[in-house]
Amino acid sequence: MTELKYLELPPCPVATTALLIGDHWKILIIRELLNGTKRFGELTKGLDGISNKVLSQHLKVMESRGLIERRVYAEVPVKVEYSLTDIGWKLKPLIHEMWQWGELYKSIEANK
Amino acid sequence: MTELKYLELPPCPVATTALLIGDHWKILIIRELLNGTKRFGELTKGLDGISNKVLSQHLKVMESRGLIERRVYAEVPVKVEYSLTDIGWKLKPLIHEMWQWGELYKSIEANK
DNA sequence: TCACATAGTTACCTATTAGTAACTATGTGA
DNA sequence: TCACATAGTTACTAATAGGTAACTATGTGA
Secondary structure (H helix, E strand, O other): OOOOOOOOOOOOHHHHHHHHHOEHHHHHHHHHHOOOOEEHHHHHHHOOOOOHHHHHHHHHHHHHOOOEEEEEEOOOOOEEEEEEOHHHHOOHHHHHHHHHHHHHHHHHHHOO | OOOOOOOOOOOOHHHHHHHHHOEHHHHHHHHHHOOOOEEHHHHHHHOOOOOHHHHHHHHHHHHHOOOEEEEEEOOOOOEEEEEEOHHHHOOHHHHHHHHHHHHHHHHHHHOO
């Protein structure tokens, strides 16, 4: 879901979450922001291989859905900071579970 | 990730999980199978609007990655059952977190 | 012999997503 | 005046994912 438009939420909460963040890049953007506020360029560095275009699209959609906040500083060169909103921070346990399960999966793969 | 091929796992566990199940349909397939073993046709009914082709592709990839198991019964007409593997079941807390967060998000949206 | 049911497969097409590379805006300081 | 840095945007193209509808295999029973 990269497109910016009105979203009808599905009845199932799992489907709702899948719709909002069930996407490779969005998950990793949240992972980055769980380490604190980041600038655009810092996010680019943390997200291996993401292009300006794709990062900027995802940030816009996530902001419009209330997951992250964008703050512009009138400095030169301009400084823009992204951070999680309250509800964005509530994704922390979910990302934590992803971390746990990913480690488990990797350890099992490694012992094959 | 619908394609069936050798997967190099990323160093980050979160990225690993995102790679394996960070996808709308796979999340919902797991949600379905957390309610127990299901036949192909039952999955189709539970996954609103999924086509035969897409369901079958995802099931194949998930089986090859060790998340689900496929069991064929020599009945007529043929009966095929899908279920979670051990590591598949370990996704339960993650899906539970998705449920929780989805409910929270929906309740906030509803009060806007 | 034929229709039925399940569990797919296949060919073809469309839609969505991502990648690339060049370009924009802005104020500063050499 | 010109280059610099940040944070994008834009046009174009490529890759991936999904939709549709018809088709396959199999043994049963009318």
